[in-house]
Amino acid sequence: MNIVVNEELKAYIDPLTPDEHDALERSILAEGCRDALVLWGDVLVDGHNRYGICQKHGLPFQTVQNTHFQSMEDVHLWMIDQHLGRRSVSDFQRGVLALRKREIVADRRARAAATFVASAPAEETQAEADPSTDVATTSVAPAEDLSSREAIARAARLSSSQVVMIEKIQKQAAPELVAAVKSGTISLNAAAAVATLPAEEQVAAAVAGKDELKQAAKRVREAKRKTREETPVKAADEAAAPSDAPAADELQTLRARVAELTAENEALRQQLAQLRGSDAPSTGGDGQPF
Incomplete structure (x- = not known):
């Protein structure tokens, strides 16, 4: 039997860890290869590890054809669904697979919609020529909708958080940090925190090992907590600053106006006193008017 190993398919799912591979090898040596390898024509789709172990030890195996595949996308989706259902797959791996499925499904839906729109005028023309033609039957059934985080979480058996x-880990984490997550050295929560650090700090923490990764995650969380505590105080100060400045300016203006009015009032008093002195009648030496 000619079996073709497609390296892209072989690498599409994360490989077993050395311990997992050793456990599988011991199981096959003791009980034989119980599960059939899945083929698409000559191409091996599922069972790369079992195939390699059987080839290494000259052990027999069974194969089965999957006749439903029409494209490599079909193969990818089938592989993803198979691994999403396996208990040995980690939370991180299931999340990555579900996100990959979202991309494939979204591309398929977009292509189906574009094809339907492009073919609609021809179908309408055909329907006009032949009223018995049901245009609705030519539409493509919608693919699974994984556009929301909730849908992805359900597919991966995870929480939305x-x-x-x-x-976040996929977008921001350095390869060394991703490797630490895959190996179980660091938790999802801690890895997401460390992923917010600059790449060189992520690498340094990952290289230093589990304890340093935990400390790095702790520092990030403490910094975020401090920022949250300081934000309300800062916001209050910023909110108060614009109102305090006009109040101070207004007070200074009022004081200047009071001083100005006081000076004007004093000047008026002096003028009034002068006027009263000039209006008094002249008197003789005895104080009587002439």
Whole structure:
């Protein structure tokens, strides 16, 4: 039998760890290869590890054809669904697989919609020529909708918050940090925190090992907590600053106006006193008027 190993398919799912591979090898040596390898024509789709172990030890195995595949996308989706259902797959791996499925499904839906729109005028013309033609039957059935985080979480058997953390790790984490997550050295929560650090700090923490990764995550959380505590105080100060400045300016203006009015009032008093002195009648030496 000619079996073709497609390296892209072989690498599409994260490989077993050395311990997992050793456990599988011991199981096959003791009980034989119980599960059939899945083929698409000559291409091996599922069972790369079992195939390699059987080839290494000259052990027999069974194969089965999957006749439903029409494209490599079908193969990818089938592989994803198979691994999403396996208990040995970690939370991080399930999240990554569900996000991959979202991309494939979204692309399929977009292509189906574009094809339907492009073919609609021709179908309408055909329907006009032949009224018995049902245009609705030519539409493509919608693919599974994984556009929301909740849908992805259900597909991966995770919480929405876990999906958010996995997305953050995928986008921001250095390869060394991703490797630490895959190996179980660091938790999803801690890895998502460390992923917010500059790449060189992530690498340094990952290289230093589990304890340093925990400390790095702790520092990030403490910094975020401090920022949250300081934000309300800062916001209050910023809110008060604009109102305090006009109040101070207004007070200074009022004081200047009071001083100005006081000076004007004093000047008026002096003028009044002068006027009263000039209006008094002249008197003789005895004080009597002439």
